Amino acid sequence: MKLEQRLNELVIKAAQDFDSAASEERKVFTDDEGSLHNDFLDQILEQQKEQRQALWKELYDLEEQCHNAQMNKVLGPRMTQLQQKLLSTKFETQELEKEIIYQQTNVDELPFPPNDIVTEIQFRNRLANTNLQLRSLASFLIEELATKKQKLFAKRTTVSETKTIHTALTNRLNEIKEEGPVTIPxxxxxxxxxxxxxxxxxxxxxxxxxxxxYPPHAVDGKDLRTMEHDDVCELKFILEDLMNRSVIDPSNPYIHLQPGTYWTPYIETLIKAGIAQRHPLEPDRLALVDFRLYTD
Missing domain, CATH: 1.20.5 (Single alpha-helices involved in coiled-coils or other helix-helix interfaces)
Structure with missing residues (x-):
């Protein structure tokens, strides 16, 4: 209000000075005779004076309206509530941008609390992870222990049966020794x-x-005219190997057919005649068909 009053006083003083200067009677003399000029120029000056008074009155009215409307003649019109919120938001945005710049500049300088809260949290996390690992290990060890117990029980059963058989055989051997040498009738x-x-x-x-x-024949890929002793395939030797294998290892009676050591038609003859059979998973292995007769 002091600034506004000061402006009004300056405007009023300037108007008064102008009025006092304009109200002075001006006398215009001619250059040659020293007499007064005609009245036409005085009328023009009077009209300009009236126009100035009307303009100054209009200026006073505008000043009064601005004052009544609480308009600031230096800073412009009073801001609305929305404009105030907008200005406040802009100010807060600027402050936030300054804070972001500060945080980005000092991102590596993290202020730690005075106590060891972070260290305690890390220790608790490691302790929880260790606890989970120990629980998992305990479950695994329990399963392994159950498996070992089953294997131990099976081994103890086998040892017990073996001891029983050993005792029976020992008793029989003692009986034979007491009876003397056995003679075959x-x-x-x-x-x-x-x-x-x-x-x-x-x-x-x-x-x-x-x-x-089934005479000797050249192995696969060899010619009868140029074959050597090792290039001969004899069916009787294949049958001999099959019979020996079935007697030596009945649980695995298969022989391996190495390429370059047999003639394929002889192998197919044994298979089609029902004398031999291939391994179900390895076709290069051959075994004698079980020839034993089972009776009830």
Missing amino acids: AKIRQELNSVRQRYLRTMDFLIDFMDEH
Whole structure:
């Protein structure tokens, strides 16, 4: 209000000075005679004076209206509530931008609390992780212990059965020692000799049959005219290997057919005749078909 009053006083003083200067009677003399000029110029000055008074009155009215409307003639019109909120928001935005710049500049300088809260939290996290790992390890060890107990029980059962068999055999051996040497009756000896002779005759007949009907042949990829001794495939030797394997290891009676050591038609003949069979998963392995007869 002091600034506004001061402006009004300056405007009023300037108007009064102008009025006093304009109200002075001006006398215009001619250059040649020293007489007064005609009245036409005085009328023009009077009209300009009236126009100035009217303009100054209009200025006073505008000043009064501005004052009544509480308008600031230096800073402009009073801001509305929305403009005030906008200005406040701009100010807060500037302050936030300054804070962001400050935080980005000092991002590596994190202020830690005076106490060891962060260290305690990290220690608790490590302790929780260790606890989980120990629980998982305990579960694994319990499962392993149960498995070992089952295996131990099975081994103890096997040892017990083995001891029982060993005891029975030891008792039988002692009985045999007390009874003296066992003599094979003559009738049984004759039967064994007869079986041995039949076996030998059967093998000789089988060899002659194989030599006559399945003579030696060149292995796959070899020519009869240029083959060497190692390039010969004999079916009787394949049958011999199959029979020996079935007697030596009945649980795994398969032989391995190495490429370049056999003739494929001979192998297929044994399979189609039902004498041999391939391994279900490894076709290069061959075994003799189980020839034993089972009776109820």
